[in-house]
Amino acid sequence: MSKSINIRTQSHSYEVLIDEGLIKTYDFKWLVQGKQILIVKDSNVPIEILKDLEKSLNKSEVSEVFHIEIKTNERNKSFEGIMPIYALLNEKKFNRDSLIIGLGGGITTDMAGFVASSYLRGIDLIQIPTTLLAQVDAAIGGKTGINFSGSKNNIGAFYQPELVLMDTSSLESLPEKDFTAGLAEIIKHSLIADNNLFQRLENTFLNGNSLSEEELIQVIYESSLIKAFIVSNDEKEKGDRALLNFGHTYGHAFEGSQSLNGFSHGEAVGLGMICASNLSLLLGNISQEEYERIIALIKSVGLPFEIPKDFNVDEFMQAMSRDKKILSKKLRFITLKGIGRAEITENLEEDLILKSISL
Ligand SMILES: NC(=O)c1ccc[n+]([C@@H]2O[C@H](COP(=O)([O-])OP(=O)(O)OC[C@H]3O[C@@H](n4cnc5c(N)ncnc54)[C@H](O)[C@@H]3O)[C@@H](O)[C@H]2O)c1
Known part of the structure; x- marks a missing residue:
């Protein structure tokens, strides 16, 4: 049975759900219906997971789903690394009502979160952490960010997601x-x-x-x-x-x-x-x-x-x-x-x- 945690911070409250197979079974409709979605995908997350997620989103009557793959290393967790994400959002005319999904380890959820916090001064965010560390740590709490000039996580924002899904099946491919x-x-x-x-x-x-x-x-x-x-x-x-x-x-x-x-x-x-x-x-x-x-x-x-x-x-x-x-x-x-x-x-x-x- 799914485990659920309600996180209440001063700025926001949201649910964290933990279970096996959530990406396939979760009903996203209440959050995504009619919206443009960009999935920011960790390059090492198996393509099948992305396909399962896209299928679930399409069932939830989204307007359009795009994805962008990012290389997961600390060097790419930078302004250069997030530029292509902003560029795609801009090119596809994402508006304030659109949504970003971070699908990957802590590098990806930090980068996706930071972009969500800053594009059009903030658009909705769902975090789907796919490493054990990102599940128990990086994707909870709303710290987002990138590395700058040799320092770690020194540019960023506190930005809470609308939902965090921790699907333990996504850990099967994890080294x-x-x-x-x-x-x-x-x-x-x-x-x-x-x-x-x-x-x-x-x-x-x-x-x-x-x-x-x-x-x-x-x-x-x-x-x-x-x-x-x-x-x-x-x-x-x-x-x-x-x-x-x-x-x-x-x-x-x-x-x-x-x-x-x-x-x-x-x-x-x-x-x-x-x-x-x-x-x-x-x-x-x-x-x-x-x-x-x-x-x-x-x-x-x-x-x-x-x-x-x-x-x-x-x-x-x-x-x-x-x-x-x-x-x-x-x-x-x-x-x-x-x-x-x-x-x-x-x-x-x-x-x-x-x-x-x-x-
Ligand atoms: N925001 C926060 O509060 C917070 C807290 C802790 C750590 N962090 C950040 O998180 C990062 C570390 O996170 P991490 O340990 O998840 O590292 P990571 O994002 O580098 O992921 C580890 C490796 O696993 C791969 N991967 C991810 N999901 C996979 C899957 N399902 N199958 C196969 N491979 C997969 C990644 O591509 C990467 O190679 C650091 O940048 C750190 O600064 C942030």
């Missing part, structure tokens, strides 16, 4: 490393807000099992619920939304560090969560046993858990200081107060941060 990246975010959500979810993930992965379809839907639901709850209370990241950055300050530095090139976002976040947990241990906020349980779970899903030998600490500290999530000169990190509870910790000594990466 394993991308599935694992999504698991990293699910573990993060459990660590900052849900001890119960953490324990269930332990029961599955520490016993060498994987998630059944039903369990996957349930885990996506619970994980999305955590993000939805946090963003509903803090749409524009003035307070608790920062908790979602647990492990990410380290993660971004790992991603940016040359000696770790080749680390995916998910892998960098996995290792970042271990460092942030180590920091929590050094602060006396979690026990050694809790720390070891966190490492064991991260290890069991196939994420890296050791700092590579050629890791350059100076480079790392430099990358850290560039991270926009560290406010001014104060070292500000998200730390745990136990499994399932997180807080913002400020004014940390540089020495402690250095210790936290000595795993």
Whole structure:
């Protein structure tokens, strides 16, 4: 049975639906009837998924459906990358009553969302995330954006969609490393807000099992619920939304560090969560046993858990200081107060941060 979450932010409210086969079965009519639609498709999403979506839209009496395929890499998540989308909207005379659908991973939903937020000062948006990470993270909460001049996501807008459809069938073609990246975010959500979810993930992965379809839907639901709850209370990241950055300050530095090139976002976040947990241990906020349980779970899903030998600490500290999530000169990190509870910790000594990466 479909799981549903209602997201209410100050600016908007919308539904997130999670189920197997939603692209084929969802009745879009109430949202799309009589409208021009542009599907912004991730180039790696199988063509069959696009065809299924077009079929469902045509059944819903749309006026016209177009699609545009975009290459999914961080370099293309840029002004150059979104220009062809604006050009097509303009050429086909899309008006304020038209609608954009983002169909793909987080790069695609971020780009499609940003275009929707800015074309004619904002047209309707449906997000259909097709990676596990985009489902539990990128497509919820209304952050959209592109990269500019070497910085990530520094141009963008908060822009909420009308609907988010999470079809777990679309994950079947997803490469394993991308599935694992999504698991990293699910573990993060459990660590900052849900001890119960953490324990269930332990029961599955520490016993060498994987998630059944039903369990996957349930885990996506619970994980999305955590993000939805946090963003509903803090749409524009003035307070608790920062908790979602647990492990990410380290993660971004790992991603940016040359000696770790080749680390995916998910892998960098996995290792970042271990460092942030180590920091929590050094602060006396979690026990050694809790720390070891966190490492064991991260290890069991196939994420890296050791700092590579050629890791350059100076480079790392430099990358850290560039991270926009560290406010001014104060070292500000998200730390745990136990499994399932997180807080913002400020004014940390540089020495402690250095210790936290000595795993
Ligand atoms: N807006 C937000 O709040 C938010 C939150 C987290 C991450 N992000 C952004 O999301 C991006 C990362 O998202 P991601 O991990 O989904 O990466 P991604 O968009 O690069 O997708 C990962 C890979 O999977 C491919 N893919 C997508 N769906 C597929 C499918 N069904 N079958 C086969 N391949 C498929 C993509 O083409 C890509 O190669 C980053 O740019 C990050 O900045 C945004």
